[in-house]
Amino acid sequence: MTTVDQIAPPKRRRFVSLTLWVGLALVTLHIITGLLTLVWTPYDPAGMTGGRLEAPSLLHWAGTDRLGRDFLTQIMIGSRIALIVGTGAVAIGAVIGVTLGLLAAFASKLLDDALAATLDILIAFPTLLIAMLVVAAADTANLGSAIFALGIALSAIVARLTRILTKRVLLMDYITAARTSGTSWLGVVFRHILPNIWPTLSVSFALQFGLAVIAEASLSYLGLGAPPPNASWGRLLQEAQGTVYTAPIGAIAPGLALVSLVIGINLLADGLRDTIDPTRRAR
């Protein structure tokens, strides 16, 4: 006899969690690697520990760069840099974007229209070009300015999403109920709006994390990033492009690392979205 509890869950569910698990595994791998580089790396990142442009060997799993530095060490540090960039940019984008979005949703019609129009305009801006300028403006190339520029760019996207989501929640009866029972607007925001819009926002944050990592790698590739040995994958790829004939691994390994992180985070976002929104599972 089977009871209700023993009936197997629908097959789709397992596929959904596979997406989530693969994503989680890839992201965790990068987080562990990134944290590890804070205390230990295979070699001294700045030390010339081998010959120039050595091929991969047991001593240097990803070979060495044109100055004889261990390449795996640099790729591992790249994980840390990418995580800092992604987290920093999304954090800045989230704080500014959510605040602006909430303000717009609560504001009078005129102010709301003005804010919405401004956001649409900001989103149409060529972000990468503006980021290039901001990064170049800092006299010494550093991560901070790149994170700041990307965070500002992301904040427009976050603000637009927050505004739409908040307006939808504001129409609900329980908001009216909360207001009539004397809850302040701030109380409504923290007790009702944020918990309701958070699931959708978090999925969007995950996707933007990936965007920020790719954008920062592009900036670094263009030479607008921190130099090695603490360089992002984009910079490693740029340096390796010149020596691709003698050491092709240099032009491949950092790219693989980057793609595995971005795919991991995208899968994580997809998995989260499917878990949150059951109607999408049918697809």
Place this chain on the structure above:
Amino acid sequence: MNGANAICPALAIGLEIAHAPHGFSKDRPILAYTIRRLAILFLSLLIAAVVLFLLLRLLPGDPANALLGVGATEQQIAAARAQVGSDQPIWLQFLGFIGNLARFDLGTSFVSRASVLDEIGNRLSVTLPLTLLGFALALVIAIPLGVIAAVHSARWYGAAISVISQLGIAIPVFWVGILLVTLFAINLRLLPSGGFPLKGWANRGEAVTAMILPVITISLVMAASLLRYVRAATLDVLGSDYIRTARALGASFPEALIRHGLRNGAVPVVSILGIELASTFLGAVVIERVFSLPGLGSMLLLAIQQRDYPNVQGVLFVSTLLVLLIGFAADLLQRLIDPRLRERVATS
């Protein structure tokens, strides 16, 4: 409305027409929308100009420094500041800046003394073909593959196309470029690894071969992201009632898909085409570095390195203008394709 009047008369007129309850906007919804959208375009440009002006003034150091040597005297510094205009109050500088932009006078380069507009024109002869060809090829790849991925989503190749497009959106365009150069230029020696003939398009054969790899690179990456939209739109169409009705009335499956599905499915795809074309253009900026092409992107990089303010300003302004124009064209096209959207504008 008064505020909008003061800031931008065109916007106010646009809003008024779009909100007018009778007559004009009901009879000619497309015209009303065009005027309104045009007003937004001008306002966007104005905001872009303000942002650009502020960003450039935030750069450390005086723009005049770019004109001076290391041991410049006080008089030389003052003369350079007068020449650049950085000795004037900021609001005067701003008015001058806006006035020059309105006349499309982008000034002359600090470094080469050449007209910025001419230089941008030269550079666009590389960047525009790169962008447009890459985008066209991306469409040619993405539309059939996206439809196949949706119609045959249960088959292995349908699923495989979807997975590959997922990979495509996680790959930075410059890395694809490096990989293609490694394969086709260095290992197979089939195509040049980069560079562009000095005489430009006058040297047609060389110019075309120089463009092949960059165009393929851009189109592969753009096709991956376009494909996802085409697939999603086709899935929506496949599940729709009108396809079922058409089939019930005796239309064959391809017939129903082409006659009824195409126009319906095109609407969401066209709405993102503008964004995709704009990001193709930005991708071109990065790709130029991979293939050492003398386009707008390399002009901006060089100008930033040399602190050549008129060039930086000119490239950023023209790029923003192009991106905004693309968005404008995409929105209009969307209205032309879908009458339902036109009605919505008229009644809102």
